[in-house]
Amino acid sequence: xxxxxxxxxxxxxxxxxxxxxxxxxxxxxxxxxxxxxxxxxxxxxxxxxxxxxxxxxxxxxxxxxxxxxxxxxxxxxxxxxxxxxxxxxxxxxxxxxxxxxxxxxxxxxxxx
Amino acid sequence: xxxxxxxxxxxxxxxxxxxxxxxxxxxxxxxxxxxxxxxxxxxxxxxxxxxxxxxxxxxxxxxxxxxxxxxxxxxxxxxxxxxxxxxxxxxxxxxxxxxxxxxxxxxxxxxxxxx
Numbered sequence: 733x734x735x736x737x738x739x740x741x742x743x744x745x746x747x748x749x750x751x752x753x754x755x756x757x758x759x760x761x762x763x764x765x766x767x768x769x770x771x772x773x774x775x776x777x778x779x780x781x782x783x784x785x786x787x788x789x790x791x792x793x794x795x796x797x798x799x800x801x802x803x804x805x806x807x808x809x810x811x812x813x814x815x816x817x818x819x820x821x822x823x824x825x826x827x828x829x830x831x832x833x834x835x836x837x838x839x840x841x842x843x844x
Numbered sequence: 845x846x847x848x849x850x851x852x853x854x855x856x857x858x859x860x861x862x863x864x865x866x867x868x869x870x871x872x873x874x875x876x877x878x879x880x881x882x883x884x885x886x887x888x889x890x891x892x893x894x895x896x897x898x899x900x901x902x903x904x905x906x907x908x909x910x911x912x913x914x915x916x917x918x919x920x921x922x923x924x925x926x927x928x929x930x931x932x933x934x935x936x937x938x939x940x941x942x943x944x945x946x947x948x949x950x951x952x953x954x955x956x957x958x959x
Contacts, residue, residue: 756879769951775934775950822887831900832877832948834887 738835755823850949869937876918
């Protein structure tokens with residue numbers, strides 16, 4: 733069975749500080765991993781995804797994530813937070829078909 | 845290219861009623877998935893359709909059903925609404941059905957409130 737755990741339902745960072753959102757997964761087969769962002773009253777937008785190949789994945793808006801198989805992790809980072817990064821972030825795993833398993837989300841607050 | 849559209853955006857119903865939500869995928873996308881999003885449970889997979897056939901189904905009661913039309917548009921129906929059905933219902937479409945590496949594109953959702 734597949735599952736995703738996002739540590740920290742709420743994360744606050746100062747503007748300009750490092751953003752680190754944690755995601756750990758459980759999967760019996762090699763997973764495909766995704767990070768999505770959701771702004772208020774909107775749907776989910778893909779930030780980045782890992783399928784195969786390079787384990788460090790770069791996404792939109794300066795975000796990146798590293799797939800670490802030994803740690804079953806796929807943490808999301810951004811070197812310098814911007815006010816516009818305030819949103820809900822979801823980690824997701826998919827192994828078969830189009831059925832995705834999402835984490836419970838992390839709400840990011842950026843303090844000016 | 846237009847994105848995924850969902851109608852209506854907001855809906856208020858009372859317990860016991862039924863509701864139908866609509867989703868139009870991105871042009872060319874043939875796979876449509878539905879999710880329920882609530883503060884307590886997060887995003888939960890409802891079902892996925894491709895070529896008018898339901899291929900995957902999540903762990904929801906039979907009151908939740910869906911269908912897909914030949915033009916890939918999809919509808920989901922919830923009968924005998926309960927207060928706990930209040931949620932944001934998200935639709936997502938993808939180009940390559942059955943591919944875990946494909947990207948799902950989400951619509952803005954339909955906010956259902958059950959009174």
